[in-house]
Amino acid sequence: EADIYQTPRYLVIGTGKKITLECSQTMGHDKMYWYQQDPGMELHLIHYSYGVNSTEKGDLSSESTVSRIRTEHFPLTLESARPSHTSQYLCASSEGGAGEKLFFGSGTQLSVL
Amino acid sequence: QKEVEQDPGPLSVPEGAIVSLNCTYSNSAFQYFMWYRQYSRKGPELLMYTYSSGNKEDGRFTAQVDKSSKYISLFIRDSQPSDSATYLCAMSTDWGNYQLIWGAGTKLIIKP
Numbered sequence: 638e639a640d641i642y643q644t645p646r647y648l649v650i651g652t653g654k655k656i657t658l659e660c661s662q663t664m665g666h667d668k669m670y671w672y673q674q675d676p677g678m679e680l681h682l683i684h685y686s687y688g689v690n691s692t693e694k695g696d697l698s699s700e701s702t703v704s705r706i707r708t709e710h711f712p713l714t715l716e717s718a719r720p721s722h723t724s725q726y727l728c729a730s731s732e733g734g735a736g737e738k739l740f741f742g743s744g745t746q747l748s749v750l
Numbered sequence: 751q752k753e754v755e756q757d758p759g760p761l762s763v764p765e766g767a768i769v770s771l772n773c774t775y776s777n778s779a780f781q782y783f784m785w786y787r788q789y790s791r792k793g794p795e796l797l798m799y800t801y802s803s804g805n806k807e808d809g810r811f812t813a814q815v816d817k818s819s820k821y822i823s824l825f826i827r828d829s830q831p832s833d834s835a836t837y838l839c840a841m842s843t844d845w846g847n848y849q850l851i852w853g854a855g856t857k858l859i860i861k862p
Contacts, residue, residue, distance in 0.1 A: 641793075682849065695849075739786075739796065740795075741793025744791070
């Protein structure tokens, strides 16, 4: 079944640790996105990719980095986690641009102590 | 001022009621309008998609766009407890534009 997977679902980690949030999709979509969502707030785009070896920063400044070595895989890395990074991180993919249907994963809830 | 405004709710209605959810926006260049539904601890899923002005119906759901008023609505008929979720509006200026502008979402509670 075509889907988009995020791991871990929940992560509690101490300040200064390096973390990688995983995102994989089985739909063969070229476009992938990382959004940040805080309670009661809008989704904010932090990274997007048009395809392999193509990554761009979104409108929300983020200290995270991403890579796109394979079409199906779009991991997000924080080199040194801080409490300000506490948030929900949502990965999404689409066949075309974001004006088309976005398929979202279930998200990773990150808590940095 | 935010580009897209959405009442956060919660909006609590009895089962079977007609629900109206709304977003207002300030950028007249928006042409593509979407409604996403997000259940607790899940990612959003696309519910309705409309281009420019007009209505679009899909089962119990109707999406309405009024570009002259910069106002979009989602109507849910015969609401069910399973409709309880947060409803997010999103909009874009161009097809294929990676940048969607999102509302903050309205939490809807349908009471049995």
